[in-house]
Amino acid sequence: MTAPRADVLLGIGDDCALLAPQAGEALAVTTDTLIAGRHFPEDAAAFDVGWKSLAVNLSDLAAMGAQPRWFTLALSLPEVNESWLQGFADGLRALATASSIALVGGDTTRGPLVITITALGTMPAPLAVRRSGARPGDAVCVTGTLGDAALGLRFWQERTVAKEGPGKGEFAADLEQLYARLHRPQPRVGAGLLLREVAHAAIDLSDGLAGDLGHILDASGVGAEIRVDRLPASAAFERWHPQKDRLALQVANGDDYELCVCLPAERVAEVRARLDVPLTEIGRVTAEKGLRWYDASGRQLDIDLTGYRHFQ
Amino acid sequence: MTAPRADVLLGIGDDCALLAPQAGEALAVTTDTLIAGRHFPEDAAAFDVGWKSLAVNLSDLAAMGAQPRWFTLALSLPEVNESWLQGFADGLRALATASSIALVGGDTTRGPLVITITALGTMPAPLAVRRSGARPGDAVCVTGTLGDAALGLRFWQERTVAKEGPGKGEFAADLEQLYARLHRPQPRVGAGLLLREVAHAAIDLSDGLAGDLGHILDASGVGAEIRVDRLPASAAFERWHPQKDRLALQVANGDDYELCVCLPAERVAEVRARLDVPLTEIGRVTAEKGLRWYDASGRQLDIDLTGYRHFQ
Numbered sequence: 330m331t332a333p334r335a336d337v338l339l340g341i342g343d344d345c346a347l348l349a350p351q352a353g354e355a356l357a358v359t360t361d362t363l364i365a366g367r368h369f370p371e372d373a374a375a376f377d378v379g380w381k382s383l384a385v386n387l388s389d390l391a392a393m394g395a396q397p398r399w400f401t402l403a404l405s406l407p408e409v410n411e412s413w414l415q416g417f418a419d420g421l422r423a424l425a426t427a428s429s430i431a432l433v434g435g436d437t438t439r440g441p442l443v444i445t446i447t448a449l450g451t452m453p454a455p456l457a458v459r460r461s462g463a464r465p466g467d468a469v470c471v472t473g474t475l476g477d478a479a480l481g482l483r484f485w486q487e488r489t490v491a492k493e494g495p496g497k498g499e500f501a502a503d504l505e506q507l508y509a510r511l512h513r514p515q516p517r518v519g520a521g522l523l524l525r526e527v528a529h530a531a532i533d534l535s536d537g538l539a540g541d542l543g544h545i546l547d548a549s550g551v552g553a554e555i556r557v558d559r560l561p562a563s564a565a566f567e568r569w570h571p572q573k574d575r576l577a578l579q580v581a582n583g584d585d586y587e588l589c590v591c592l593p594a595e596r597v598a599e600v601r602a603r604l605d606v607p608l609t610e611i612g613r614v615t616a617e618k619g620l621r622w623y624d625a626s627g628r629q630l631d632i633d634l635t636g637y638r639h640f641q
Numbered sequence: 642m643t644a645p646r647a648d649v650l651l652g653i654g655d656d657c658a659l660l661a662p663q664a665g666e667a668l669a670v671t672t673d674t675l676i677a678g679r680h681f682p683e684d685a686a687a688f689d690v691g692w693k694s695l696a697v698n699l700s701d702l703a704a705m706g707a708q709p710r711w712f713t714l715a716l717s718l719p720e721v722n723e724s725w726l727q728g729f730a731d732g733l734r735a736l737a738t739a740s741s742i743a744l745v746g747g748d749t750t751r752g753p754l755v756i757t758i759t760a761l762g763t764m765p766a767p768l769a770v771r772r773s774g775a776r777p778g779d780a781v782c783v784t785g786t787l788g789d790a791a792l793g794l795r796f797w798q799e800r801t802v803a804k805e806g807p808g809k810g811e812f813a814a815d816l817e818q819l820y821a822r823l824h825r826p827q828p829r830v831g832a833g834l835l836l837r838e839v840a841h842a843a844i845d846l847s848d849g850l851a852g853d854l855g856h857i858l859d860a861s862g863v864g865a866e867i868r869v870d871r872l873p874a875s876a877a878f879e880r881w882h883p884q885k886d887r888l889a890l891q892v893a894n895g896d897d898y899e900l901c902v903c904l905p906a907e908r909v910a911e912v913r914a915r916l917d918v919p920l921t922e923i924g925r926v927t928a929e930k931g932l933r934w935y936d937a938s939g940r941q942l943d944i945d946l947t948g949y950r951h952f953q
Contacts, residue, residue: 345669357657447759
């Protein structure tokens with residue numbers, strides 16, 4: 330059902346799949362679980378659930394700089410619902426095909442709706458981008474825009490629809506875009522493969538910039554100064570976000586699935602020119618530990634923002 | 642928390658784990674989900690749940706003839722219960738250490754109790770034992786004994802305890818053994834590594850001999866004749882099984898996690914001598930398709946036994 334690959338010696342249907350990693354390449358492995366009502370709205374479309382289940386795992390491979398190769402799917406669902414399963418499979422297949430990753434194993438059981446995907450990628454080991462390599466002076470950059478998924482989730486939860494009247498068309502289009510960012514995140518696989526050549530450290534933004542960048546800083550034993558006025562935002566976000574929640578939506582909410590990367594400041598322009606997604610420099614790594622936020626005037630902001638936490 | 646391995650370049654704590662497969666080896670991948678009340682009793686001990694979650698995946702690696710190397714764990718649980726988590730981790734660690742397999746990734750979320758493990762093993766690709774290689778004339782063999790877990794489950798569900806009186810001590814010991822077979826199956830990893838040298842086909846018995854052997858026969862385009870009087874049984878099983886259910890417990894119920902292997906009949910004695918677990922020849926592969934059962938007198942039995950099926 331997904332991308333055929335010559336390195337799959339034996340696919341689904343036996344006790345195990347058999348895969349042929351390329352000699353000398355390291356294997357990157359990641360696993361993520363999605364639970365209805367927790368990681369996606371209960372009323373999300375089946376296509377979107379399938380898409381997102383794979384996307385969040387591809388995003389982890391991207392952060393490492395790995396080339397996606399194979400994945401397994403464990404799907405527990407309350408009942409056999411053919412139309413839901415078809416939609417789910419379509420969404421999964423659409424992203425798998427686009428990412429050249431092959432489904433090689435699965436287990437379907439009856440139970441609560443829980444989806445676990447384990448994704449495997451490969452790369453030359455020295456090119457793997459860890460969280461621990463950030464150095465003082467590095468530029469802190471992010472791909473794409475921040476806050477769209479969080480704003481989309483808020484509209485979704487409020488069951489927002491575009492109302493008749495002036496501006497209806499524009500709002501409807503923006504809403505659609507925000508919902509797409511929420512339900513069908515685009516893992517930055519291509520960007521990850523390019524960035525691995527220059528990045529000292531990287532992470533994917535699943536829980537929010539504040540928390541996720543914090544992981545890099547902790548692992549690297551450094552700090553960072555971030556300019557909140559430089560956080561990239563989409564036009565849709567700019568038009569419709571509640572001003573008072575701007576920062577929270579951009580740095581304390583999750584589901585962006587952009588990459589946050591620390592790299593030598595002098596390489597930013599060069600690598601930006603080669604990417605197919607915007608790369609924005611939002612601050613610098615410092616030897617002084619801690620994550621500090623500044624506004625455009627250079628005033629330090631007294632905020633304590635942490636990302637989404639499980640078990641809260 | 643599990644076996645340290647030199648081929649783990651980067652363990653838990655980054656976006657991905659980084660592993661170093663040996664050049665020229667194929668990768669065997671399998672994934673299995675366990676749901677409380679479905680794959681283990683709701684009141685099973687946490688240690689046993691941890692053990693069994695890994696065991697069922699190791700059993701798949703064993704059937705393929707793979708050497709266990711790494712696994713990921715996705716654990717969803719309703720609340721943070723430190724003592725349950727400790728027991729679960731202890732059980733997982735006990736089997737992981739015994740099997741030299743390293744935990745390299747995990748995702749813990751709040752939700753219904755669902756455990757998904759993805760296990761990775763390696764082997765020279767030509768030695769992988771598939772389901773599809775059985776040939777007419779092959780001996781059909783099974784490791785260990787059949788029916789213990791099914792009988793144990795029945796006693797467990799009936800909340801059987803050894804009562805005071807004659808024979809109490811023997812029954813208590815047998816009950817403990819049957820419960821151990823149910824809750825802490827021993828994946829036949831060592832046997833799988835030896836059997837891969839001679840086996841034409843293999844599968845692990847998770848859903849019952851009738852169904853699982855059926856998968857080999859279907860994949861190989863052959864049939865088999867099985868002698869029910871030759872099905873190996875433990876002394877505990879012999880002492881306590883209800884006679885009318887003997888066959889059902891041995892071939893139509895799951896959770897044995899023994900290996901069913903088809904190999905050249907003339908190699909059985911030689912390979913049996915090298916195994917650390919009993920290997921019993923229970924029948925032969927035939928060119929005629931279908932699975933046929935015979936008793937000790939050579940009379941064909943008119944039974945339709947199929948293994949445990951999901952979504953029934």
